[in-house]
Amino acid sequence: MIENHTPLPSFCLFEEKMLTCKSPKLFLIDIKQFKNIILTYGDEGGSRVLSAFHDLLLTFATEHEMELFALFDDTFALLIDTPFELSKMEHLISALSREMEHILIPYEGKILTLNVHIGISFDHFEGLQKAQKALLVAKAENQLFVTYSEFANILMNENEEAIEAMIKTAIEEGQIVLHFQSIIDKNSTVLCYEALLRLAYHNTLQSPKLFLKIAKKRHFYDRLLESIAQKALTLAKQKGIKIALNLSWEDLQDQERLAFIETTFSNQPIILEIEYKKEIPFEPFKEALQQLKHANITLSLDNVCDSSLLEFCDGGLIDIVKVHGSLIRNLCTDEHARFTCNTILELCKAKNIQTVATHLNSQTTLETVRTLGFDLFQGYIIDQPHAFE
Structure with missing residues (x-):
């Protein structure tokens, strides 16, 4: 379908390239709802979507010195040969x-x-x-992405005992670690470091959302949060x-967990970052914030x-507002993004919010x-993001 609009290296060329790569790093990208797009808009709509998606990926590939391949239907491959x-x-x-x-x-x-799913492999073989x-x-x-590893293998086997043992081991042996990225002010002075969860497992990077979801499902989340x-x-x-x-709304919704958070972080050098989504009931959310x-x-x-x-937030309830990355990325090209940012900035300034x-x-x-x-x-x-020694 896509060949009519955006000719790309074929699967055969991809296989040839993989044979010559010394250190292949491979990203498979699959459009989540592509079948529904075909059913709704027909083959022409599907081709237009693939063409636009190809252009987006090609720009990304060019910027990051990668190669782009169309493998099958709505699945693309980004490949880079690097240690x-x-x-x-x-x-x-x-x-x-x-x-x-x-x-x-x-x-x-x-x-x-x-929406897409991404499968990643850093392995040579x-x-x-x-x-x-x-x-x-x-x-x-x-999940948005998963990196191939023994972690992913265990999930594929769906062995509950193995999954529970893996999470326990990860927590007990410190395989779930924190990396940090600084947030600075206008004078380049660090206000704080945002903690980012990482699974330190055999040279792999795993989506924190994945093991957090598993930890909740297997009832290890509270132990992980405490750690x-x-x-x-x-x-x-x-x-x-x-x-x-x-933190998430789910953390605040659970009264025992909310009490733990309140007690643990009261008067401590910790900033809690919480995202509000439209489906979250506003009043309970606001009450939880007031408690904290x-x-x-x-x-x-x-x-x-x-x-x-x-x-709708009372003055003094929120100390800091982090503007969504999509608005920041589009500031230079999108008037709506710039207008929205200005509106947020004016309101925050009036409420004394950083x-x-x-x-x-x-x-x-x-x-x-x-x-x-x-x-x-x-x-x-x-x-x-980096670890502190």
């Missing part, structure tokens, strides 16, 4: 994840939203088969720094993409957000 370096692979996965988060394709006066296995796990667990909280508090006090931790605020906990509203929630520009990956965008009047800045151009 494994943890920071480089993390940057590549993070950049691809951001690019794939909100894909909007115009077609016949409508805007189609695409049987790279395609391993990336396909990782892709199957990503689909089964409804992370203790690590963060210990490090914050040892280093004399502030650390930001991400009464415990003198610094609160940050994460991934804010409009000003609607801020208009604002963070996130996902900063270019000097141009950094200069733009500084000019607009953001207070704080975060992104790969400033600091790459």
Whole structure:
């Protein structure tokens, strides 16, 4: 179908390329709802979607010195021949994840939203088969990406005892670790370090959402939360720094967990970053935030993409607002993104709330957000996630 619009190297050429790669790093990308697009808009609509999606991937591939292949139907492959370096692979996965988060394709006066799954293999041998296995796990667990590893293998086997043993071992042996990315002010002074969960397992990078989901499903989440909280508090006090931790509405909804969070982080050098989504009931959410605020906990509203929630928040409830990365990335090309950012900035300034520009990956965008009047800045151009020695 796609050949009529965007000729790409074929599967045969992909196989030939894999044979000559010394250190292949392979990313398989599959459009989640492509069958529904075909059923709704026919073959022509499907071809238009694939053509637009191809253009997006080709731009990404060019920017990151990768090669793009069309393998079958709606499955594409991004390939790069490079030795494994943890920071480089993390940057590549993070950049691809951001690019794939909100894909909007115009077609016949409508805007189609695409979601994808990504299977990743860093292995030299049987790279395609391993990336396909990782892709199957990503689909089964409804995750954006999964990296092939023994971790993914265990999930594929669906052996409950093995999964539970793996999570237990990961927690007890410290395989679930924290990396940190700084958030700086206009003078380049670090306000805090955002803690990012990582699974340290045989040179692999795994989506934290995947093992968090499993931990909840297998009833190990509270143990994991306690372990992370203790690590963060210990490090914050040892280093004399502030650390930001991400929480979800599910964490606040559980009364016992909310009480643990309140008690543990009261009057501590910890910032809690919490995302509000439209499906979350506003009043219970606000009450949970008020409970944490009464415990003198610094609160940050994460991934804010409009000003609607801020208009209803009482003054002093929210300390920091992190503007959604999709708005920041589009600031230089999208008037709507710039207007939305300005609206958020004005409202936050009126309520004495600090604002963070996130996902900063270019000097141009950094200069733009500084000019607009953001207070704080975060992104790969400033600091790459790293572990503290």
